[in-house]
Structures are given as C-alpha cells and as structure tokens.
Amino acid sequence: MKTKTVRFEALDALRGVAALIVAIYHLEPKAIPAGFGGHLMVELFLVLSGFVLAHSYLYRPERIGVGDFIYRRWARLWPLHAFTLFFMYGVVLVAFKGQDFFAGQYNNWTTLIQNLTLTHNIGLPPNGEWVWTFNFPSWSISVEFWVNVLFILLVYRSTASWAIALVSGASLVLLWRGYGSLGTYNLNLYEYFNTGLLRGIASFGLGILAYRGYLRWQGLRFSRGWATLGELVALGGTAVLVLSESFGHRVWEIAAPPWFTLVVIWFALEPGWISRASHGLTYLGTISYSVYLTHASMMVLFNDPRITQHLEPHQIVPAAIAGTLLFSHFTYQWVEMPSKNFLMARNPFRRRRKTEPQEPLDPQGSPESWDPSNPVR
Numbered sequence: 001m002k003t004k005t006v007r008f009e010a011l012d013a014l015r016g017v018a019a020l021i022v023a024i025y026h027l028e029p030k031a032i033p034a035g036f037g038g039h040l041m042v043e044l045f046l047v048l049s050g051f052v053l054a055h056s057y058l059y060r061p062e063r064i065g066v067g068d069f070i071y072r073r074w075a076r077l078w079p080l081h082a083f084t085l086f087f088m089y090g091v092v093l094v095a096f097k098g099q100d101f102f103a104g105q106y107n108n109w110t111t112l113i114q115n116l117t118l119t120h121n122i123g124l125p126p127n128g129e130w131v132w133t134f135n136f137p138s139w140s141i142s143v144e145f146w147v148n149v150l151f152i153l154l155v156y157r158s159t160a161s162w163a164i165a166l167v168s169g170a171s172l173v174l175l176w177r178g179y180g181s182l183g184t185y186n187l188n189l190y191e192y193f194n195t196g197l198l199r200g201i202a203s204f205g206l207g208i209l210a211y212r213g214y215l216r217w218q219g220l221r222f223s224r225g226w227a228t229l230g231e232l233v234a235l236g237g238t239a240v241l242v243l244s245e246s247f248g249h250r251v252w253e254i255a256a257p258p259w260f261t262l263v264v265i266w267f268a269l270e271p272g273w274i275s276r277a278s279h280g281l282t283y284l285g286t287i288s289y290s291v292y293l294t295h296a297s298m299m300v301l302f303n304d305p306r307i308t309q310h311l312e313p314h315q316i317v318p319a320a321i322a323g324t325l326l327f328s329h330f331t332y333q334w335v336e337m338p339s340k341n342f343l344m345a346r347n348p349f350r351r352r353r354k355t356e357p358q359e360p361l362d363p364q365g366s367p368e369s370w371d372p373s374n375p376v377r
Helices: 009-027 038-058 066-096 109-116 128-132 136-154 161-178 195-217 224-242 250-269 273-286 288-301 313-344
Strands: none
Touching (some): 009 038, 009 273, 009 288, 038 136, 038 250, 066 109, 066 313, 128 136, 136 195, 161 195, 161 250, 195 250, 224 250, 250 273
C-alpha cells in the first residue's frame, strides 16, 4: 500500500451536498418528507473525517506529535465555532431580537464555558437539553474534536483493522440497544455512554477503515458504465437509509455508518461518471464547514417577519438557502481561513526545520492541505 498526493474532489462534493441537505432540513422542515433522516448526514461527515485524518496523519511519512495534532485540530475547529456561537446568540438573538444574553433556562455561564471549551456534548453535566444552548449544530464539533484526540492517542498505522471495526461495532450496538436509532446525540446511555460520542467513535473509526480500503483498491480498474451503476446503487442505498424512518424501520439507521464507509471508498476511487461530474461542486465542499455552522442563525433570521416581509411565502426558503451560502462564503474567506492561518503560524508544537515537508493537497481544491486544516462536518 502507498499514499500519494491526490485530491478527492468527489468526496468534497459529497460533503458539500450533505451540509446543504442539513441546512435545508433545518431551514424548512415542512418541505422535507416525513421521517426524513437528515441527521444521518453527520455520520457521513464523520466517516469522511476519519478518511481525511487517516490520509493526512496515519499514513504520513512520520507520526506527528500529540500536542501538534491537537493544536492543529483546535486551530481549525474552534475559531469558526466561537464566531458562530456569538453571532447566533449575541448578534441574532440579543442584538436583533432583543433577548437577554442568558435568556432561557439553558443559557448560563456553565453552558457558555462548555461551548467555549468544546466540552458541551461529551456527556458532562448538565447534559440532555442543555446541549441545545447557543448554536445547536455545534454539538458535532464537540464530538469530533474529542474523537480526534482519541484518534491521535490510540490509533497507529499498526493498529489492526479488526480492532477498529470492533470498537465501531460496539458503539453501534450500544446505540441500537439503548436508543434504537442514530437520532440522538445529547443523552447518556447507561449513565456513562454519551450518544453523540458513540456516533462519533463509530463513524470516525469506519472512516479510517474506508481509507485503508481505498489504499487496497486504488489500483483496480473498472468499466466506466458498471462503475456508474455502482455509484447509483451507493446513492440509492443512502436515500433508503435516510428515509428508513418514513418506512417504519428507523432501526435501519444503524446501518448508515457501514454503508457510508463503502460509499466513501467508491467515490474516493472516482470510477464512474457521477463522481467525475461532481467535481463542479468542489467549492460547496470548501465552504461546507461554514454552511454547517452558520445555517442555524439564518434559520432564525428568515423566520422573522422583519426579514421576510417583502418576500412571498414560496420565496422564503430559497432566499434562506441563498443567504446561508452567501454568508458562508464570507465567513470562510474572512473568518474560517484567516483565523486558522493566524493560529497555525503560531503553532508552539510544530517542529521547525530548514525544509518543511510538503503536505498533501487539499481535497477541497484549495491550497490547503488534507491535514487537520480541513475537517469534515
């Protein structure tokens, strides 16, 4: 097996589409079919995250230091999270809607500090509904950061695939027995197992296995027609799992992470016409982190009559989606990347060398690397 510098543009497109689906799901739930499992897109984000970090760290020429890795992940995840937290609550709800900053039973100094330290969805008290405090989609940012910490501490290139599969499978079994689906993130099962962390561990681990599968299969050649048929099956199976609750079989959601593992491998290989055609959506993947974290504030704004008074009812959802994409473009350009670059330039853990090794190219099509600089949400 060998790694190489490569852009996974089809995976980037998958991430962008998934973020847009989550945004639409929250912006206008009435336009979504009953039983639509939009929350399963988080599983796809986490599988992609495991794939990305395995590519960037597990199979880099030399293992990165723990402090360096954690700082990089924090520098990538935290700035936009902190910005959207205060924009969502401080600007939108306080300045625009005139609420007190700590209005409501779930908004207090404890939950604010937990949000600022990315510990708001790992099972610490207060949990449950408290996790909805401030910018609610950020629960998965808390999960991803701490799952990333477990990754750098516990997973090595020599770690057996069966061991990773066992941990991921055990997490899914706990979710199945304790809740019956993946539609949870802020509960503690059996007192100690946070459902969000279980989802993160299961899907992220399978993402590592997805990357190992990609390494083994990257040399295979496929007929373009049959490969495209395989891509259609991958997307069709995804649609069935996302709609499983509407079929009365919500427990099928447990199969989503293993299925997404296969989907990610197949689209990483880019064997068919669909994966090749998806390259046009690369920029949507580039701003997907911003889309994921900013759409909740757009949801609040476009539910306010002062914003929508000049819009027809059928124009509100398209306007909210357009507003989310436009705002995400600017937060990516003015907040997300500048803050990451600023912090990365001041990384106290980075080993200084006369000649720094070149990082692999970013799957997002930008000059960034497939290292912690680019998370998958």
